[in-house]
Amino acid sequence: MIQKNIIKNNFSNTMNMKNLFGGYYKDKVVFLTGHTGFQGTWLSLWLTLLGAKVIGYSLKPPTSPSLFNILNMKKIVTIAIILLTLASCASSRPGCGTPNSWSANCPAYR
Numbered sequence: 622m623i624q625k626n627i628i629k630n631n632f633s634n635t636m637n638m639k640n641l642f643g644g645y646y647k648d649k650v651v652f653l654t655g656h657t658g659f660q661g662t663w664l665s666l667w668l669t670l671l672g673a674k675v676i677g678y679s680l681k682p683p684t685s686p687s688l689f690n691i692l693n694m695k696k697i698v699t700i701a702i703i704l705l706t707l708a709s710c711a712s713s714r715p716g717c718g719t720p721n722s723w724s725a726n727c728p729a730y731r
Contacts, residue, residue, distance in 0.1 A: 638672070639670075639671060645671075647671065649673045650674050651674070653675055654677075657680065659687075659688055661677070662688040662692065662694055665698050676698070
């Protein structure tokens, strides 16, 4: 919480972030792959500060501690990990179309 406030206060004190780039990202929905990695976390943060709603698709954070967890980005980024992976499994693997088979056939659901 402290880190988020420090970052937000530093940026908002110097400029209105939502007007950067002509306000292009304000109220846009951005789908970002790899949002839990170091670069993806920074990009998620920037896009959020620019006014975008970020939807992320990624594996779990690769390190512990991770920047994603330190900045508590789970509360900011909409995570589409299981939902999209299950849809992909159901469409590409025979017998993976029912919830009972997801844990057996879809590694991300385990």
